[in-house]
Amino acid sequence: MIPSIEWTEENTVKMIDQTVLPFELKFLELNDYRDVAHSIKIMNIRGAPAIGVAAAMGMALATIEYKILPKKDFITSMEEAANLIQSTRPTASNLFWAVNRMLKIITSAPDDPPNISELVIEEAKIMAQEDINVNKNIGKNGAKLLADNDIVLTHCNAGSLATVQYGTALAPVRYAIEQGKRINVIADETRPRLQGARLTAYELHYDKIPVKVISDTSSGLLMRLGKINKVIVGTDRVTSDAVFNKIGTYLVALAAKDNSIPFYVAAPTSTLSLHETIKDVVIEQRDSSEVSHILGKLRIVPEGVECLNYAFDITPFKLVTGIITEDGVFTPQELLKKYK
Numbered sequence: 001m002i003p004s005i006e007w008t009e010e011n012t013v014k015m016i017d018q019t020v021l022p023f024e025l026k027f028l029e030l031n032d033y034r035d036v037a038h039s040i041k042i043m044n045i046r047g048a049p050a051i052g053v054a055a056a057m058g059m060a061l062a063t064i065e066y067k068i069l070p071k072k073d074f075i076t077s078m079e080e081a082a083n084l085i086q087s088t089r090p091t092a093s094n095l096f097w098a099v100n101r102m103l104k105i106i107t108s109a110p111d112d113p114p115n116i117s118e119l120v121i122e123e124a125k126i127m128a129q130e131d132i133n134v135n136k137n138i139g140k141n142g143a144k145l146l147a148d149n150d151i152v153l154t155h156c157n158a159g160s161l162a163t164v165q166y167g168t169a170l171a172p173v174r175y176a177i178e179q180g181k182r183i184n185v186i187a188d189e190t191r192p193r194l195q196g197a198r199l200t201a202y203e204l205h206y207d208k209i210p211v212k213v214i215s216d217t218s219s220g221l222l223m224r225l226g227k228i229n230k231v232i233v234g235t236d237r238v239t240s241d242a243v244f245n246k247i248g249t250y251l252v253a254l255a256a257k258d259n260s261i262p263f264y265v266a267a268p269t270s271t272l273s274l275h276e277t278i279k280d281v282v283i284e285q286r287d288s289s290e291v292s293h294i295l296g297k298l299r300i301v302p303e304g305v306e307c308l309n310y311a312f313d314i315t316p317f318k319l320v321t322g323i324i325t326e327d328g329v330f331t332p333q334e335l336l337k338k339y340k
């Protein structure tokens, strides 16, 4: 897959517009951080690592706009830009991690605003490249868990499109295939935004990796029938007691446990937030029309009936077999020991 986001030579942010996939491969080119914030909010770009890199690039655009200001005003304006970018989506750790990484440079560098702007632009490019390197290592570590002919279930899209490139949950699949193993993927369609049907299926099909899409309620049966033997999902935030990921992940983990199927979570360390516990995390609630309507067009719920639209759920550590980071594969207890 081509990168989902990149910093261009013209100092703009170029991203795939994921809201029109798989019907159209369209790119957005943005030069205002407010537009980047809006793109994160309306999910032109989505997936925790990609959101992080978009946020970093948004901060870089803001430095270009504000670098003409005196240093004190520059810092105040950058803090306002940071607040706007951080207000877009509440659950993915990477958004806050990326903005804070930029703010640290902005507030601690002794340089003048034009030089700080150069530093921040460089850092955004470094973060994009880092993301690809981290994902490849997740792939290498996770591929050791996969055997020839495995059928891997994944939920939502934690692939190339959810990162800069290569993906997190799909990285072990990609790496195992590069090693010559035959791996098939089953993708949950992932109601209501359909990231599995629209994005996971798109990128795997694009890269000629065998994939079948199922309705979200099918995975339990397929596990019972022996048609799934591993689960790998991504994550938006890992706290000291649970994994937060796309709504529906918890039910997949429960079904995996009941069928003795390993349930793995691919998590770059930028997604770890181990100083927090479940109660610290805000679960995003999105517009109810995402549930009441198909693709924002066809109403499928009677007028006047309320819909609830939580975007993420909570999978407790007791249901997680292993967490794959760029450093290795860890049980939740080992993960806490290593990173907390």
Ligand code: MRU
Residues within 6 Å of the ligand: 046, 047, 048, 049, 092, 155, 156, 157, 158, 159, 162, 163, 167, 168, 169, 195, 233, 234, 235, 236, 245, 246, 247, 311
């Ligand atoms: O609402 P989204 O599409 O941003 O949700 C994405 C997910 O839940 C992914 O599984 C998660 O961000 C991990 S992406 C590598």
